[in-house]
Amino acid sequence: MARRFVTLDVFTETPFAGNPLAVVLDADGLDVGAMQRIAAEFNLSETVFVLPPDETRRKARLRIFTPTRELPFAGHPVIGAAVLLALRDGRAGLADATAFGLEVEIGVIPCVVETAGGRGRARFTLPLLPAYLEEDPETEAVAAALGLAPSEIGFGLHAPSRHSVGPAFTFVPLASIAALDRARLDPAGFAALGETSALGQPSALYLYAVDPDGIGHRYQARMFAPHLGVAEDPATGSAAAAFAGVMMQFEPLGDGTHEVAIRQGIAMGRPSEIGVQLVIASGALHTVEISGAAVLMSEGTLLV
Structure with a gap:
């Protein structure tokens, strides 16, 4: 099965800076072993897989992998995935900001994203405290x-x-x-x-x-x-x-x-x-x- 992917540089507004991230779309049907192998293939600090949410009122469910293991949460995959999903949303650019929830292992993360011209800025609130x-x-x-x-x-x-x-x-x-x-x-x-x-x-x-x-x-x-x-x-x-x-x-x-x-x-x-x-x-x-x-x-x- 062909699955789309996108790479972004995160925590920067400048290409070739920040933290590179791979986002695999159409990830439904991949098992944990396949996700881990794909993350190892990209060999970035994290690769994030976008899955249908458990609750339809939320945007997506994310699974996050380093080259060697899955993580319950990581910040630059959330920021990067949020910006990408907002850019691909037909409503992006029609409002000052787009708000939605993303599901990760530690809970639901509320995100607010502003987008323009193939880039964006996101903020999210943690579902738990340090x-x-x-x-x-x-x-x-x-x-x-x-x-x-x-x-x-x-x-x-x-x-x-x-x-x-x-x-x-x-x-x-x-x-x-x-x-x-x-x-x-x-x-x-x-x-x-x-x-x-x-x-x-x-x-x-x-x-x-x-x-x-x-x-x-x-x-x-x-x-x-x-x-x-x-x-x-x-x-x-x-x-x-x-x-x-x-x-x-x-x-x-x-x-x-x-x-x-x-x-x-x-x-x-x-x-x-x-x-x-x-x-x-x-x-x-x-x-x-x-x-x-x-x-x-x-x-x-x-x-x-």
């Missing part, structure tokens, strides 16, 4: 895994921590952009960090430092997930979502709406920008919203 895993790694172990000195780990109140929004991340604050650029993942050091007992699997390493080129809550980041077949990721929306938990843990945020900007992929030559919005009420995190742009890159047909 969970603190209470298994903070030792600074020395993290430093060894990254080829850095322990003195380069941490800034302000920030220390290594673990949070999850389905996928789990070990967040590593670095004292400078120079340390962020110099970090190199050591496989033995990564293995020594072990699994998170809450999930029974390793957590990806997400490094972040204060962005000197911006004001407010702006950060630069890198993400390594060798256990998922991803040596380094140009943009990681699920990590940005879980980063809201980091902000709640280490930043003195008051009630109200807070905007966070994260630049990623710079060291890879794939600059990306991810928006994170936190709404805090009565001292507690109320909602997390992720936003970003996407641009169409190619389309074709899978003959499987």
Whole structure:
């Protein structure tokens, strides 16, 4: 059976930047093994398969795969699929924005998309809040895994921590952009960090430092997930979502709406920008919203 696919660059408005994504349309009838083989063939950090929704009032159901395993949720597949589906909707361009729900394993994700000229910008609200895993790694172990000195780990109140929004991340604050650029993942050091007992699997390493080129809550980041077949990721929306938990843990945020900007992929030559919005009420995190742009890159047909 011929199945259409589209590739997009996500978390960017510029072709050949951001995080590449493959979206397989007409995915109904593919089993898990076939989806995994197709994702391995594309060999991108994620490939998303578009299926009919369980509830007809929603736009689609998504299944998300890295080259080696399925994920319950990931941010750049949601942004990219939302933009693509809005562009292919006959109503796109007739209104300022298109709103619909997308089903993923962790729940229903409400999306709002604005489109124009083969590209678009989407935002979505998480169906769950970040969970603190209470298994903070030792600074020395993290430093060894990254080829850095322990003195380069941490800034302000920030220390290594673990949070999850389905996928789990070990967040590593670095004292400078120079340390962020110099970090190199050591496989033995990564293995020594072990699994998170809450999930029974390793957590990806997400490094972040204060962005000197911006004001407010702006950060630069890198993400390594060798256990998922991803040596380094140009943009990681699920990590940005879980980063809201980091902000709640280490930043003195008051009630109200807070905007966070994260630049990623710079060291890879794939600059990306991810928006994170936190709404805090009565001292507690109320909602997390992720936003970003996407641009169409190619389309074709899978003959499987």
